[in-house]
Amino acid sequence: MSIRRTREDSLSAGSDPFGGDADFGVWADQKDKPEQRMTELKVAVIPGDGIGPEITKAAIQVMEAAARKFDVKLTHDSAPAAAAAVDLGLPPLPDATLKLCRDSHAILCGPFGDPRWDNAPPADRPERAKLILRKTFELYANLRPVKPVPALLDSSPLRRELIEGADILIVRELVGGLYFSEPRGYFEDEKGRYGVNTLKYHAWEVDRIGKVAFEAARQRRNSVYSADKANALEATQLWRETMQKLHDKQYADVTLKHVFVDNCCMQLVAVPKQFDVIVAPNMFGDILSDIGAQITGSLGMLPSASLGAGVPLFEPVHGSAPDIVGKGKANPLAMILTVGMMYTHAAKRPDVGTAIDDAVAAALDKGYRTADIARGNEGEKLVGTREMGEAVLAALAG
Numbered sequence: 001m002s003i004r005r006t007r008e009d010s011l012s013a014g015s016d017p018f019g020g021d022a023d024f025g026v027w028a029d030q031k032d033k034p035e036q037r038m039t040e041l042k043v044a045v046i047p048g049d050g051i052g053p054e055i056t057k058a059a060i061q062v063m064e065a066a067a068r069k070f071d072v073k074l075t076h077d078s079a080p081a082a083a084a085a086v087d088l089g090l091p092p093l094p095d096a097t098l099k100l101c102r103d104s105h106a107i108l109c110g111p112f113g114d115p116r117w118d119n120a121p122p123a124d125r126p127e128r129a130k131l132i133l134r135k136t137f138e139l140y141a142n143l144r145p146v147k148p149v150p151a152l153l154d155s156s157p158l159r160r161e162l163i164e165g166a167d168i169l170i171v172r173e174l175v176g177g178l179y180f181s182e183p184r185g186y187f188e189d190e191k192g193r194y195g196v197n198t199l200k201y202h203a204w205e206v207d208r209i210g211k212v213a214f215e216a217a218r219q220r221r222n223s224v225y226s227a228d229k230a231n232a233l234e235a236t237q238l239w240r241e242t243m244q245k246l247h248d249k250q251y252a253d254v255t256l257k258h259v260f261v262d263n264c265c266m267q268l269v270a271v272p273k274q275f276d277v278i279v280a281p282n283m284f285g286d287i288l289s290d291i292g293a294q295i296t297g298s299l300g301m302l303p304s305a306s307l308g309a310g311v312p313l314f315e316p317v318h319g320s321a322p323d324i325v326g327k328g329k330a331n332p333l334a335m336i337l338t339v340g341m342m343y344t345h346a347a348k349r350p351d352v353g354t355a356i357d358d359a360v361a362a363a364l365d366k367g368y369r370t371a372d373i374a375r376g377n378e379g380e381k382l383v384g385t386r387e388m389g390e391a392v393l394a395a396l397a398g
């Protein structure tokens, strides 16, 4: 069943300016509903910064091969953003790039960020373009699946027995909280300069992300952990209350546990298998997902989907890795798995998404490893970005 919010079922109906039009694509049980499938898919590709262009090249090849194999009429066009745009004399999010995104069914986005802006204030940094994209399309639900591939169980810094069988979905609120609330900025008073960010959540914002988490849990193992800091912060005390009310009113069949975010971080590395869905405010979800990445062996393995009212955006969780740019050794798998999420959620083709996941698993089974996931074990073949992409393509064709 797709997650469709309606004003009627919203606890705080009427206060959500985007009420009713969010479409969360498909979950696993929609495999049997071919009528929802899209036969055409128009993708706006933003390769991004650093290793972005290298991994995007590999991901586009997989995206095209999957379209051919599964009869999707795929078209795609690329446009710059972030540092790549600034280097062309353009703003971090050029109008033409935004227009291309608006005119597409999905946005496939590489990592943003460049060390030349390391000391710049947030508003001037290239990554800002990503936040603007998320906000422009009101992509409030960021899905970050954390599921170790069997072949990589020994690549994680955590012991195999801890992570084997772990299967977590982090649902991160993406357009509110500390990242977007006002007031924000730099100010000055008699004690000198100071910086301000604000953590604010309306109940309707908690409601809409809570629904995504509960609906996802119903398709999985029926459990939601809601991460907050209700022992110290009012905004997340309200988060906790709202999650509980939503649960009691509409999702009593799902197990809901509240967990302080610091404890959640600890539990994620101590007993990762206890988690099914974790829902968290923007900032906490950012941190939790980087921890989650280590359960899969590398940040280079984590894809994500950002869904909401407008054009959905798909991006790997990792950054632009300036230290290995141009060396051809970046791991393209997070970006390739991201293409899989795009087929599942934007094109409503979970069959294609699953085929891409399987092809990645098969390439890893054959021993192919980029440097970040290589452990020097017997049978491993150390490869670069291009060869890893080719191994996935071969598996997809086979």
Ligand code: IPM
Binding pocket: 112, 113, 127, 130, 286, 317
């Ligand atoms: C992420 C990233 C971004 C975020 C940065 C690049 C702004 O860390 O997507 O996790 O904090 O959301």
Ligand code: MG
Binding pocket: 286, 287, 290, 317
């Ligand atoms: Mg992050």
